[in-house]
Amino acid sequence: MSAIQPACLWVVATPIGHRDDLSARAIETLRAVAVIAAEDTRHSRPLLQHHNVATPLVALHEHNEREVVDAIVQRMQGGESVALISDAGTPLISDPGFRLVRAARAAGIRCIPVPGACAAIAALSVAGLPSDRFVFEGFLPSKAAARRSRLQELASETRTLIFYESSHRVAESLADMRDVFGAEREAVLARELTKMFETVLGEPLAELAAHVATDPDQQRGEHVIVVAGRGEEADAKLAEGRRIFAILREELPPAKAAKLAAAISGAPRKLLYQESGNGE
Structure with a gap:
């Protein structure tokens, strides 16, 4: 890998379990940046120690992201490179980091992905x-x-x-x-x-x-x-369920009509019931 570029945000994927799934490029990046923004520094420290990464850590999580983003962006504007990691997997995928990436991009800072594990x-x-x-x-x-x-x-x-x-x-x-x-x-x-x-x-x-x-x-x-997504067979069952439900609904309460239509057609009872404008 080429030398770490200054004033960049490196978005680094970490393992979802097995420590050796951290890539060589990720290790080199984490060693070279000025600071690592981690979701939980206590959680990330053992992984980094396992790979001999001694870079300083700062916490960036859902409870403090709004407050610390400006300070991290200022560091990058001052010429420092920063890595963003989450507890496991690719940052921003059900993890914090969106505000930091957005703020960095708005400030004209280059954001570089270092891909890896994603559950x-x-x-x-x-x-x-x-x-x-x-x-x-x-x-x-x-x-x-x-x-x-x-x-x-x-x-x-x-x-x-x-x-x-x-x-x-x-x-x-x-x-x-x-x-x-x-x-x-x-x-x-x-x-x-x-x-x-x-x-x-x-x-x-x-x-x-x-x-x-x-x-x-x-x-x-x-x-x-x-x-699995709904397939053609499910579509056919639902269409038949709707047809039967419409007939039964003329004589029966919605819940009873939906139950019978579902039993006859194989369509989901709750879906038929809710489509009639009712809820459970």
């Missing part, structure tokens, strides 16, 4: 689901009603969907996906990628939700959920 892309690469077109959704809302509402908005998405989820909500999120997307929708749970207890489970959502709900080990660690 979303790593999970997609081994999911065996269509990868030519996909949507990264990051974390779903933590509240159940808001989470289900967002999933309803995505129920008709034909592209592969990628989610991050925490250990204490993964079982609930998979159950909600099963209910909203349909029991037979293909999905993959990639857990603890590149770490000792890495697992990649691919099953229809009904089976995957049941598996995780009954296996506490699958509820530990960091999770990426990859869900």
Whole structure:
């Protein structure tokens, strides 16, 4: 790699688990910059020590980003080079750093990516689901009603969907996906990628939700959920479900009509019910 250029912001990807996934270029960059802006200095320090990186650290996280961005930009305007890292993976992908990159670009400072690990892309690469077109959704809302509402908005998405989820909500999120997307929708749970207890489970959502709900080990660690987009078969089921629901709705309450239409057609009951203008 050529010598570090002055007055640049280097956006450096770090490992999502295995320490040796830090690239040679990333190590050289982190050694050469004047300072490293890290999401959690306590978390990043062992990784940097493992690779003999002694560069000073400053904290830049979601709680202080607004306050420290100006100071970091001023350092770069003064000629210093700065590296931005997150706790794991590529900065800004469900991690802090957006305000710093935006401010640096607005100030005319060159921003240079040093690519590497990203949990979303790593999970997609081994999911065996269509990868030519996909949507990264990051974390779903933590509240159940808001989470289900967002999933309803995505129920008709034909592209592969990628989610991050925490250990204490993964079982609930998979159950909600099963209910909203349909029991037979293909999905993959990639857990603890590149770490000792890495697992990649691919099953229809009904089976995957049941598996995780009954296996506490699958509820530990960091999770990426990859869900197939709605296919032609699902479109046909939904169209038939809508047709049947419209007929039944003439004689039955919406909830009962949706339940029967879903049982007959295989279309998601909740989607039929909500499309009628009702909510749960």
